[in-house]
Amino acid sequence: MNAVAAPVLAETVPPVRILRETAGDARAIDALVLAAFGPGRFAKTAERLREAAALAAGFSAFEGERLIGSVRLWSITVGAARSVFLGPIAVEASSRRGGLGADLVRACIEEARRMGLGGVLLVGDPPYFSRFGFVSAPEAILPGPVDQRRVMWLPISDVFPVGPVRAAG
Numbered sequence: 001m002n003a004v005a006a007p008v009l010a011e012t013v014p015p016v017r018i019l020r021e022t023a024g025d026a027r028a029i030d031a032l033v034l035a036a037f038g039p040g041r042f043a044k045t046a047e048r049l050r051e052a053a054a055l056a057a058g059f060s061a062f063e064g065e066r067l068i069g070s071v072r073l074w075s076i077t078v079g080a081a082r083s084v085f086l087g088p089i090a091v092e093a094s095s096r097r098g099g100l101g102a103d104l105v106r107a108c109i110e111e112a113r114r115m116g117l118g119g120v121l122l123v124g125d126p127p128y129f130s131r132f133g134f135v136s137a138p139e140a141i142l143p144g145p146v147d148q149r150r151v152m153w154l155p156i157s158d159v160f161p162v163g164p165v166r167a168a169g
């Protein structure tokens, strides 16, 4: 008797959508960021800066109704340059390495361009962020201790990131 292969049911995975963050996303973002970074999470200096700054924009990635990625931009100045501070960025562990992190970073860069800013600042891993054009920013002075090798700048205009980094409203 010939065996009959069971029909394979295609599992439908909803497409991932990147949307502007809304107030209703906050709880899911907190949970995602906690899972990604753990309770000891961020360098204190970056967190203090975010606490003092206004949220300029945020992007949330959804698979169906499930929030699987997030990134935020905070209003700052670097010396005389109007800028945004990027972070935290997190993608749910099971959704990583598919390019979603890159899509979220690119959404931030496009947003900063739309806003007419000098550039985007962050504290992060150079091997990850250099692929988007972020370069070392040795003369951007954050308001607290930080590993200066991780301070990076994505230039949008020809302004150099020199001087104190301050939260802006």
Ligand SMILES: CC(C)(COP(=O)(O)OP(=O)(O)OC[C@H]1O[C@@H](n2cnc3c(N)ncnc32)[C@H](O)[C@@H]1OP(=O)(O)O)[C@@H](O)C(=O)NCCC(=O)NCCS
Binding pocket: 036, 037, 089, 090, 091, 092, 095, 096, 097, 098, 099, 100, 101, 102, 103, 123, 124, 125, 127, 128
């Ligand atoms: C960083 C993060 C957002 C990337 O999300 P993602 O959807 O996997 O990103 P992408 O698919 O665009 O890129 C994945 C690639 O980046 C690499 N990568 C991820 N984090 C990295 C890091 N900190 N340093 C260097 N490379 C890194 C991965 O190894 C992978 O490499 P591959 O393309 O050779 O396989 C995700 O790994 C995450 O949430 N990490 C925990 C939170 C965190 O550390 N955030 C800040 C990073 S400084």
